Amino acid sequence: VQEVTGSNRMKHAIRVVAALVTAALMTTLVPGRANAGSVVAFATAVGGDLYSVDLATATATLIGNTGVNLMEGLAMSPSGMLFGTNDGGTLFSISTTTGVATSIGSTTLGDVEGQSFKVARSSARTSLAARRPFIPSTPAPPPPHPL
């Protein structure tokens, strides 16, 4: 007599869910790693193009144009939001799927060429720090290149 019980079906269903969750976590919980061996970055270039770059293979893929000629500072929040600053000190949010930049406002810092998120280890400081881009101001004189 062959028999398939309801409890067996339930066990198999649980295995399916566990397998799906495990597979997803394996590839999503390591920042910047889309899969084993690859490290992915976002990069902007003169002219406003936004690229994804596989740093393991030095392969750049055009995502789209930000609409901002000199997007000089990039930072990504732990939640996956991409921000940029231009040579006039304006802060933008940037779509990682289209590249289109949306102005948030002026930092009043002038030419901001670098920024980064600082994420503290303690949970109390993580949420606070993660919402504040680290933005160094850059002093005069202007740089001798297109930046």
Add this chain to the structure above:
Amino acid sequence: VTSSPGVPIVRALTFTNSTTALVASGSTGSESLSSINITTGASTSLGAFNPASVFSAAIAASPGGPVYVLDSLGDEYTIADNGNLTLVGSTGNHFYLDMTIASAASVPEPSTFILAGMAGAFGLGGTWFPRRRSS
């Protein structure tokens, strides 16, 4: 922190830990690497870019891995904590302005769907064709 004494024009920065930022600063032919303790503001010169011909406004520290550099010619390097650069390869002719490592939530994950699909196929196969139990 908005600036640090002794550090020329800041081109790019990246955090290597919660208190230390690596900064690429200077101009073409004279760019260098420094570290800044963002708690105290103190900066430490680590070394000039070597080769000096590399000009970069894009550096990023990967999680637990090397610090990457993209330069004004589209070349990708890793940089040591003394400023020495090692070529990884060319990404094309792009004058890069900055870069940031993608966070987990932002990375398109084709492999996720592939793995999830494989796992689901195996799992569903097991569900729809369960092992038979003899009585």
